[in-house]
Amino acid sequence: MLAGCGGGVDPRGIRCARLATMNRPNAPAALTVLGLALVVSCSESPGPAAMVEMPPRAGVENTGPYPGFTLFAPLDSRRVILADMAGEEVHHWDTPLKPGDSCYLTERGTVLACQRYGDDPYFQDAGGHGGKVLELGHDGEILWTFDWNGEHGSQHHDVEELPNGNLLFVAWDRMTREDALAAGRDPELLEGDEWWGGAVYEGKPTRPEGGEIVWSWHAMDHVVQSYDEDLAGYVKDPSEVPHKIDINGDFDPDPPSEEEQEEAAKQMAAIGYAGGGDDGGDDDDPKADDKAGDEEDKEDPADAARKARVKGADWMHTNAVAYNAELDQIAISVRRFDEIWIVDHSVSREEAKGPKGDLLYRWGNPFAYGMGAHADRPLLGQHNVQWIPEGDLGAGNLIVFNNGNRERKWSTIVEWWAPRDESGRYPREEGQPFGPTEPQWDWAASEPESFYSPFISGVQRLPNGNTMVCSGAPGRVFEVAPDGEIVWDWRSPFTAPEGTEQDLKEWPTAMFRALRYG
Numbered sequence: 001m002l003a004g005c006g007g008g009v010d011p012r013g014i015r016c017a018r019l020a021t022m023n024r025p026n027a028p029a030a031l032t033v034l035g036l037a038l039v040v041s042c043s044e045s046p047g048p049a050a051m052v053e054m055p056p057r058a059g060v061e062n063t064g065p066y067p068g069f070t071l072f073a074p075l076d077s078r079r080v081i082l083a084d085m086a087g088e089e090v091h092h093w094d095t096p097l098k099p100g101d102s103c104y105l106t107e108r109g110t111v112l113a114c115q116r117y118g119d120d121p122y123f124q125d126a127g128g129h130g131g132k133v134l135e136l137g138h139d140g141e142i143l144w145t146f147d148w149n150g151e152h153g154s155q156h157h158d159v160e161e162l163p164n165g166n167l168l169f170v171a172w173d174r175m176t177r178e179d180a181l182a183a184g185r186d187p188e189l190l191e192g193d194e195w196w197g198g199a200v201y202e203g204k205p206t207r208p209e210g211g212e213i214v215w216s217w218h219a220m221d222h223v224v225q226s227y228d229e230d231l232a233g234y235v236k237d238p239s240e241v242p243h244k245i246d247i248n249g250d251f252d253p254d255p256p257s258e259e260e261q262e263e264a265a266k267q268m269a270a271i272g273y274a275g276g277g278d279d280g281g282d283d284d285d286p287k288a289d290d291k292a293g294d295e296e297d298k299e300d301p302a303d304a305a306r307k308a309r310v311k312g313a314d315w316m317h318t319n320a321v322a323y324n325a326e327l328d329q330i331a332i333s334v335r336r337f338d339e340i341w342i343v344d345h346s347v348s349r350e351e352a353k354g355p356k357g358d359l360l361y362r363w364g365n366p367f368a369y370g371m372g373a374h375a376d377r378p379l380l381g382q383h384n385v386q387w388i389p390e391g392d393l394g395a396g397n398l399i400v401f402n403n404g405n406r407e408r409k410w411s412t413i414v415e416w417w418a419p420r421d422e423s424g425r426y427p428r429e430e431g432q433p434f435g436p437t438e439p440q441w442d443w444a445a446s447e448p449e450s451f452y453s454p455f456i457s458g459v460q461r462l463p464n465g466n467t468m469v470c471s472g473a474p475g476r477v478f479e480v481a482p483d484g485e486i487v488w489d490w491r492s493p494f495t496a497p498e499g500t501e502q503d504l505k506e507w508p509t510a511m512f513r514a515l516r517y518g
Helices: 014-019 029-034 177-182 258-270 286-294 301-310
Strands: 069-074 081-085 089-092 099-105 111-116 131-136 142-147 155-161 167-176 194-206 211-218 319-325 331-335 339-344 361-363 385-389 396-401 410-416 441-443 457-460 467-469 476-480 485-489 511-517
Touching: 069 099, 099 511, 111 155, 131 155, 142 194, 142 211, 155 194, 167 177, 177 194, 194 319, 194 331, 331 385, 385 457, 396 457, 396 467, 457 511, 467 511
Parallel strands: 099 155, 155 319, 319 385
Antiparallel strands: 069 081, 069 511, 081 089, 099 111, 111 131, 131 142, 155 167, 167 194, 194 211, 319 331, 331 339, 339 361, 385 396, 396 410, 410 441, 457 467, 467 476, 476 485
């Protein structure tokens, strides 16, 4: 059994306890500031440290849109586009593969673009699959190629260039059903024969090709073995070890039906977010598409076997990574848990395997560690967590696109201060979940259901205090001023080339994310 921070066995079973648990409100913020009854990670032994004050949000006026250029990559296209404030293309970069998924401008004037191996034998059916990162020059020349894709695992969704020039990226570690069972996974929650552990890697580029892995963090090093097959039940209460990851913490008491899962998979495949078929062939060939349509109902037995093998393997579905240089910490968005996690980047690669690599902070779903009700979680399938940069409104806060789900079919933007002390740790009141109890700021449309993207999407705090929102599925990008007014609103007309079955797509202009550059 994996060791946790505390002992104790709940013979009644945690699953039943979870369903009956009600949220226990946090103590007032003043008590936290006074440092009363605070606890920290068991991997630490610091003395009391002064709490850092929450950043103010008042006093910023509505100045209209923030002028600049918007960078994005239509999901079913092999092109990264830079558009002006009128939504007109001013430049583009053609890529050999479809996006997989994020793209960024660097301070060097180049573009970092994640790419998706569509016919990968292991990960092609997974939403957000990537596997390759390119650096492109102004004229589209490939300056650097980095591959992290194969039998061992794959890069996916997101990357971030660190101040030292290294590349931070999220990845799947390809494992087996047996690995998951040995770590304490409830067999009832396993569907296929594979298990993909979540990881964060740091690679040092070796241009023009490849890189050296110099640091990594692996979620499976920090799981709580809350299920024991021999005892046929849950044996450790995750609320006793909230800095660990309950390997069954993604448990949903009301999971989507098979039909709902299939419909979601079809939607993601239709917009180019998942599924095979992108092997570098000609997207402009209508005959190829007609042939694909004719054979749509005749699934290859090998494809069916692969899909069955990997069903449910994407345990965490981490969809974003963000780095805070001041704290030397990494935030990741873990969609399957409806949580944001923060881990310590300052520890060595070896130390990251042990207690020092346990979660520093988590927020969005206390139910995942036995301290709240599933129905009361504030985050629902969120994307694109970011630390707000120094000098911007709410500097130091975390902000995220909160997608919603089938029970709440509208999206919101959520911004909050993660209560921390001057040592960079996140104290919490004993027996209570990580704070805060309420976000510092959130935004929803005046008619909530008019703003909804069930997956993908992003958010960005702009230097003038506005918040740029990318509602990814419909391909809508807009700016919200600090007073909540929408001051710029644009729907992308950019799609994949003609002849790629656009008429079959619910969201032909979908994009994973968009970023504004001044």
